[in-house]
Amino acid sequence: MARQHKPSGRDLHPDTLSIKHGEEATPGAPEAGDVVSPIHLATTFGVGEVIDDRDWTEYEPEHNEFFYSRVANPTRHALEKRLAALHDAEFGFAFAAGLSAISAAVMSSVQPGDHVVAFEQVYSGTDMMLRRLFDERLDVDVTFVDATETETVADAMRPETTLVWMETPTNPRIKLCDIEAIADVAHEHGATLGVDNTFMSPYFQRPLELGADVVVDSTTKFINGHTDSTGGAVVTNDEAIADDLWLFQVVNYGCGLPPFDCYLVLRGLKTFPLRMRQHEANATAVAEFLDDHEQVRRVFYPGLESHPQHDLAERQTSGHGGLLSVELDATYDETIRFMEELDVVELAVSLGGVETLVEHPASMTHNTIAPEDRRAIGITDSLLRFSVGVEHIDDIVADLDAALASIE
Numbered sequence: 001m002a003r004q005h006k007p008s009g010r011d012l013h014p015d016t017l018s019i020k021h022g023e024e025a026t027p028g029a030p031e032a033g034d035v036v037s038p039i040h041l042a043t044t045f046g047v048g049e050v051i052d053d054r055d056w057t058e059y060e061p062e063h064n065e066f067f068y069s070r071v072a073n074p075t076r077h078a079l080e081k082r083l084a085a086l087h088d089a090e091f092g093f094a095f096a097a098g099l100s101a102i103s104a105a106v107m108s109s110v111q112p113g114d115h116v117v118a119f120e121q122v123y124s125g126t127d128m129m130l131r132r133l134f135d136e137r138l139d140v141d142v143t144f145v146d147a148t149e150t151e152t153v154a155d156a157m158r159p160e161t162t163l164v165w166m167e168t169p170t171n172p173r174i175k176l177c178d179i180e181a182i183a184d185v186a187h188e189h190g191a192t193l194g195v196d197n198t199f200m201s202p203y204f205q206r207p208l209e210l211g212a213d214v215v216v217d218s219t220t221k222f223i224n225g226h227t228d229s230t231g232g233a234v235v236t237n238d239e240a241i242a243d244d245l246w247l248f249q250v251v252n253y254g255c256g257l258p259p260f261d262c263y264l265v266l267r268g269l270k271t272f273p274l275r276m277r278q279h280e281a282n283a284t285a286v287a288e289f290l291d292d293h294e295q296v297r298r299v300f301y302p303g304l305e306s307h308p309q310h311d312l313a314e315r316q317t318s319g320h321g322g323l324l325s326v327e328l329d330a331t332y333d334e335t336i337r338f339m340e341e342l343d344v345v346e347l348a349v350s351l352g353g354v355e356t357l358v359e360h361p362a363s364m365t366h367n368t369i370a371p372e373d374r375r376a377i378g379i380t381d382s383l384l385r386f387s388v389g390v391e392h393i394d395d396i397v398a399d400l401d402a403a404l405a406s407i408e
């Protein structure tokens with residue numbers, strides 16, 4: 001039996017859950033009445049009495065809950081309860097990275113000989129994991145498809161397909177897939193649907209409610225939101241998957257999120273809904289500004305009516321998030337110059353923090369792909385990906401405007 005994290009406050013709004021849920025009592029010292037969860041650094045916990053009939057292969061919260069920190073830690077528990085609540089999920093787990101969360105989620109659904117269908121252009125680390133670990137070493141065949149059309153996913157399914165792995169929207173072309181329709185396809189074939197939800201976060205998109213079986217967010221991004229902690233979350237309502245996730249987290253890999261990072265994420269989450277609303281408002285303003293600018297060829301943002309999947313975004317999400325990509329009307333060199341002219345906007349990979357960041361896929365994240373191959377997947381020399389932060393919108397726009405003027 002995996003741990004039960006059924007939130008008590010299912011009828012509460014994310015704004016409320018983000019502030020308190022999971023931190024209500026201090027395990028072991030309720031009389032102190034801490035309003036925020038302490039950082040429990042102990043690696044072991046006094047058990048008080050001898051329990052000689054315990055089955056150590058199973059997690060049983062009714063026994064001494066905390067006995068060794070890798071297995072269970074009070075600060076991590078507080079965070080895991082909150083992560084589950086934000087997805088309205090039964091089970092939540094906090095991992096040491098988004099990628100360890102993804103590897104545990106994939107691991108929970110495949111065995112040698114199985115087949116996986118994945119969205120092409122998933123996060124580069126996920127792509128490498130699926131190819132080099134699962135496909136090449138663990139005898140798990142992986143097929144990558146353009147999942148913007150659900151039919152291509154259906155066509156790739158085989159009798160031995162046990163997992164469909166989606167990420168929506170994708171990076172850097174901001175392509176979406178229809179989670180609800182793909183869940184039907186996966187389930188018709190008896191396969192699990194896993195979704196990497198990092199770009200939207202549970203504030204705007206809750207894939208479990210659309211039929212997904214297991215959902216990952218890199219907490220490094222919007223969930224922590226302050227660019228100072230690496231971590232990952234997995235949520236599910238499926239008890240068998242939860243048992244496996246727990247096994248991978250605490251026994252196989254020992255990659256639970258450390259207590260100090262759990263504290264940082266609990267703290268970061270207190271302003272999560274506030275930040276998400278501002279990210280979206282700013283991203284919308286930036287998308288509209290760039291869309292109207294003569295130095296800009298195209299803007300990819302699900303909130304713009306010109307986005308080919310705008311209607312799907314409207315149906316599937318409660319907002320359009322803080323990420324967008326643009327194609328400048330510029331050469332490779334002009335694009336580099338544009339980025340170097342930026343002052344408020346920082347040139348860096350990663351996303352989801354309070355600061356606005358820009359990255360250039362052709363030179364930074366996708367530079368190992370040959371230019372012709374890059375262009376074939378829509379990554380042109382002047383494509384830029386912005387993670388729009390929560391600074392004052394006028395300062396962001398003025399910075400972009402000045403940098404665009406410099407390359408005219």
Ligand SMILES: *Cc1c(COP(=O)(O)O)cnc(C)c1O
Pocket residue numbers: 097098099100123125167196198199218219220221230231232
């Ligand atoms: C950053 C990211 C990851 C990996 O998360 P880490 O915390 O860096 O391991 C996975 N998926 C997406 C979409 C990401 O943006």
